[in-house]
Amino acid sequence: MDTIINAFFNIDIMRQAAPLLLKGAWVTLQLCAVVIILGISGGLALGLLASSKNAAVRLPAFVFIDVFRAIPPLILLILIYAGLPFIGIRVPPFVAVCIAFLLNNSAYFAEIFRSGIKSVARGQTEAARATGLSPAQTQAYVILPQAVRNVLPDLLSNVVEIVKLTSIASVVSLTELLYSANMARAVTYNSSPLVMAALMYLVVLWPLVRVISRFQRGLSISS
Amino acid sequence: MSASQPLPTLEITALEKRFGETQVLRSIDLKVANGELVFVIGPSGSGKSTMLRCCNRLEEPTSGAIHVNGKPMLGITRRDLDRMRLQVGMVFQGFFLYPHLSVLKNVTLAQRKALKRPAAEADARALEMLDKVGLKHKANAMPGELSGGQQQRVAIARALALDPKVMLFDEPTSALDPELVGSVLKVMRDLREGGMTMIVVSHEMQFAREAADRVVFMDGGVIVEQGIPDEIFGNPKSERLRAFLSRVSGEAA
Numbered sequence: 486m487d488t489i490i491n492a493f494f495n496i497d498i499m500r501q502a503a504p505l506l507l508k509g510a511w512v513t514l515q516l517c518a519v520v521i522i523l524g525i526s527g528g529l530a531l532g533l534l535a536s537s538k539n540a541a542v543r544l545p546a547f548v549f550i551d552v553f554r555a556i557p558p559l560i561l562l563i564l565i566y567a568g569l570p571f572i573g574i575r576v577p578p579f580v581a582v583c584i585a586f587l588l589n590n591s592a593y594f595a596e597i598f599r600s601g602i603k604s605v606a607r608g609q610t611e612a613a614r615a616t617g618l619s620p621a622q623t624q625a626y627v628i629l630p631q632a633v634r635n636v637l638p639d640l641l642s643n644v645v646e647i648v649k650l651t652s653i654a655s656v657v658s659l660t661e662l663l664y665s666a667n668m669a670r671a672v673t674y675n676s677s678p679l680v681m682a683a684l685m686y687l688v689v690l691w692p693l694v695r696v697i698s699r700f701q702r703g704l705s706i707s708s
Numbered sequence: 709m710s711a712s713q714p715l716p717t718l719e720i721t722a723l724e725k726r727f728g729e730t731q732v733l734r735s736i737d738l739k740v741a742n743g744e745l746v747f748v749i750g751p752s753g754s755g756k757s758t759m760l761r762c763c764n765r766l767e768e769p770t771s772g773a774i775h776v777n778g779k780p781m782l783g784i785t786r787r788d789l790d791r792m793r794l795q796v797g798m799v800f801q802g803f804f805l806y807p808h809l810s811v812l813k814n815v816t817l818a819q820r821k822a823l824k825r826p827a828a829e830a831d832a833r834a835l836e837m838l839d840k841v842g843l844k845h846k847a848n849a850m851p852g853e854l855s856g857g858q859q860q861r862v863a864i865a866r867a868l869a870l871d872p873k874v875m876l877f878d879e880p881t882s883a884l885d886p887e888l889v890g891s892v893l894k895v896m897r898d899l900r901e902g903g904m905t906m907i908v909v910s911h912e913m914q915f916a917r918e919a920a921d922r923v924v925f926m927d928g929g930v931i932v933e934q935g936i937p938d939e940i941f942g943n944p945k946s947e948r949l950r951a952f953l954s955r956v957s958g959e960a961a
């Protein structure tokens with residue numbers, strides 16, 4: 486028992502590692518803010534394209550969504566960070582992560598927005614257009630608010646996935662939470678910093694996960 | 709156009725509509741005068757909804773022309789179409805209120821965004837229209853809290869608030885429980901008294917007898933027969949109309 490506590494829950498080591506981990510957590514937080522905003526924006530734009538009546542617009546959007554949902558984000562990240570220099574483009578780790586996440590997250594968010602838009606009755610669009618609202622106004626004031634409401638649990642779940650996924654940024658030496666924790670582990674020969682990192686994720690994400698399952702229960706009761 | 713004949717509020721000329729290979733409307737001509745209530749009847753699939761939906765281009769006509777107060781609905785830019793649509797109010801069988809907006813916001817949205825009315829003016833107009841349909845006290849309710857009849861009256865108020873020149877009703881009471889039909893028909897009757905120009909597709913034959921100026925019978929994508937209600941119901945000329953009326957009255961009995 487003591488060995489387990491010593492190896493994974495060593496308070497002294499956690500205390501020592503805390504400043505480093507907090508710095509890493511700060512980077513993770515910034516990273517999350519940027520990639521979530523990028524992903525939602527890209528996903529919304531892509532989701533609207535994928536909902537278009539015009540096949541010439543819709544099909545490329547579908548291909549993009551399918552391709553980037555199928556490629557493992559870690560491969561994408563390494564390709565961008567380590568592969569692009571071979572064609573003369575060198576990007577800093579943070580930017581590489583942002584690009585990889587933009588491609589991957591947009592595809593996921595787009596699919597969620599698309600299914601949300603599809604879930605809104607066609608009559609809603611017709612009613613709005615019949616009152617003289619333009620296509621853009623119809624989307625903004627009538628369709629999207631209902632679409633987002635219909636897929637809110639999925640959107641939040643995706644945010645949780647993205648927050649966890651930012652830990653892959655450690656492979657390109659971005660000093661986010663996992664990278665910092667792993668560094669502390671290597672220095673101290675002790676896994677407690679990793680456990681601490683996991684706990685930090687848990688503290689932030691648990692409430693969010695609870696909210697999501699409350700939503701989902703609410704939805705399944707009302708439907 | 710001769711000077712003695714006033715401009716029709718709505719004019720449908722040689723309207724054709726095909727969905728792929730199926731011809732749904734063939735050469736429809738219809739003029740609706742200012743303040744007139746035209747009631748459209750016909751069997752299922754005869755093209756009644758398609759004709760109404762072509763009038764504000766929710767359905768794109770294959771050929772022909774639509775004019776509202778002499779202004780064309782076809783061959784205009786999308787912006788101009790949006791502006792023209794303000795003059796053509798539409799009420800659907802399924803109401804289609806915006807479920808995420810309060811009753812008041814349902815009635816102000818297009819006033820604000822399409823007509824660009826200031827907020828205070830739009831609110832005042834919305835309350836006035838809600839009062840007209842007897843639902844001013846529900847202004848802050850959500851659509852989901854209303855009965856079907858109430859929702860349909862809000863949908864009517866939403867269209868009226870834009871000051872349309874003509875109102876199109878596509879089976880406005882068909883989705884309602886029988887006891888709620890009366891309240892919607894009463895609003896429509898009030899509208900007619902107020903001089904609104906209306907085209908009504910419906911199966912409420914009693915309403916047609918009382919309120920319609922003219923009844924149009926459609927079958928197979930053409931207008932087969934039209935006339936004043938007494939003529940159409942009392943003395944149908946065509947075999948198809950006779951068959952339709954006996955079928956309908958058979959169902960009602």
Ligand SMILES: Nc1ncnc2c1ncn2[C@@H]1O[C@H](COP(=O)(O)OP(=O)(O)OP(=O)(O)O)[C@@H](O)[C@H]1O
Nearest residue numbers: 727728730732750751752753754755756757758759
């Ligand atoms: N989007 C569409 N694509 C293909 N065919 C259509 C479409 N909309 C309508 N139709 C066809 O056009 C014909 C006329 O339909 P419409 O809805 O205008 O009839 P209606 O007279 O309103 O009938 P109902 O009394 O059942 O409402 C029908 O045969 C229908 O199947």
Ligand SMILES: [Mg+2]
Nearest residue numbers: 756757758878
């Ligand atoms: Mg119909």
